[in-house]
Amino acid sequence: MNSQTTPLLSVRNLKTHFFMDEGVVKAVDGVTFDVHPGQIFGIVGESGCGKSVTMKAVLRIVEPPGKIVNGEILLRRAKGNGSNGEVIDLATLAANGKRMRSIRGGEIALIPQEPMAAFSPVHTVGDQIIEAIMLHQTVSQRAARKIALQMFKDVGIPIPDQRLDEYAWQLSGGLRQRAIIAMALSCNPRLLIADEPTTAVDVTTQAQVLRLLRRLQEDRNAAIIFITHDLGVIAQMASYVMVMYLGLVMEEGPVDEIFHAPQHPYTQALLRSIPSVNSAPRVNLPTISGSIPHPFNKPRGCPFHPRCEKLIAGKCDARTPALQTVAEKQLVSCFLYHDVEVAS
């Protein structure tokens, strides 16, 4: 989608490692991608693939012992408000410095997975949203409350003025998720990062939240990075998909190509192994053998090679393939398609 536009966010060869007593966990190990304005960019992967750490690195909220060891996180800032559309590298900013704090929550906002943990239980949800608005905009408390109220209306919270004065634990799961979305949107972010926003809610609530996000994205033309492990959700939400496995990008491309013409053996196997409401009942599913390795024993070469059916012995287990364009719009890191390896 609109690859002609200048990207809003460009991540270049990002590496985020965790330095533990037991060794180094390379949670994100060389990830490159572009997010364009108005795009819903899906990152899909199983546990330990680095999808959440990538997001945390962009927001500069990686906790120690984690550290960004390499790479650039280039954000194109909006014109106006004293900036003239310059590009800044978030990776070079101080994580708690003034500039990063004005971007985090302002230009880039986060919808976290667990809305209960995201709100403080001892302040009303209204006060927390008003605090965020007053941090990023020069408005009075009364005006901030008005903005918060309007946000609550926009996300479809019934009796919004009463809900503003309630505590997070008084709200139901669906309402809490809506309140979090209202908070994330309250400062008009240009980039919204949704980290598993519907994993903790039920299917019918999930459908409501997904519809709401889609509508808000259309109305405001914000870009969304949508992180999930659920292939169904990603197919319904994203326009462009990046598939990650053990800290590396396996494949990326437009959503239709990823689901209808997957190239990487991992993507292919993953799509085959999920039970679908449309598939025949009580037949054996094709499986991916083995399980995801522990991050300390990350395999040499391509991280997927011990579980791969199309393993090329002597090659996949020795060298790591680089992400290369293979089809018109698809990028794949697999030696089946090219011979380019990651520069060490």
Add this chain to the structure above:
Amino acid sequence: MTNHPTIQLPNHPTTQRLLEVKNLHKYFPIRKGFFRKTIGNVRAVDDVSFFVNEGETLGLVGESGCGKTTTARCILRALTPTSGEMLFRPKAGQTVDLAKLSRQGLRPLRPQMQMIFQDPYGSLNPRMTLFDIVGEPLLVNGMKNRKERTERVAEILRLVGLRPEYMQRYPHAFSGGQRQRIGIARALALHPRLVVADEPVSALDVSVQAQILNLLLELQKRLHLTYLFVAHNLSVVKHISDRVAVMYVGKIVETATTQALFNSPKHPYTAALLAAVPVPDPRVRTGNVELKGEVPSPANPPSGCYFHPRCGYAVDICRVQAPVFREIVPSHFVSCHRADELKLQGIA
């Protein structure tokens, strides 16, 4: 206790009922004040009736708080039901009502009913080896000889796809999928007939879920097991179940064979659930039928049909009178006033 797994071919008359639940209720009292006066009840399970045939899988689906886990726990008598009958046909002897048995009376039946848990991390004691975990039910039920027990544990581990050499290891050495296999091994140690699986794959990674679902299907064929499969994921339930029961606020709203339920749902809630499932295909747009509002609290359910405030088809009678759970076509049960006239969209 026999030493060999009861490998039986499915030549049983499959119409035999292993478990029949009739009008099951489980209320949790809400207490308040210094004297802990009961001021109301949370109707977690509110007049639930269903049956499970021998050798089949009944899927129990519903959203969180609908009472599916409470129902499962009542059947295993981890909870004592408020009222109702739970008729279980043991391996030998007369059909018994599990709801009426005392702790003592339940003991001989316990080995025949086992449970597989959701969380493969929380359900295994980190200080016990695999041999202790899988061997404990054997020891408790009188297999005192350690050598005999070792043999049986090895046999079960092989059955669930784990190497017997792992017997002296602790759970932390295993991945989520392998831990779930350990949980399954423990449940199968005593040759159960009814296995209650409460969300057995929802904590697992997508690439591992398929392995566990295949294992459950294979074990069912080999050991002639009967499953009560509790889950919220409709795709998973469709994959493993012969019949499905849908729960909403403590009641079963629809029961049918898997095909019938998914192809032609008769209850608006089932249809809404099916429409809400995100299909992993970008060319098929799902989630267009939006269910308004939220699941009501079982402490204060609405009048009439519990689903009426959210139902797009509700008419006057739905607001005042609770629908009867009835058989609308053979083996398709539904509780909806308008089930005969509605044409609801299923999944082809």
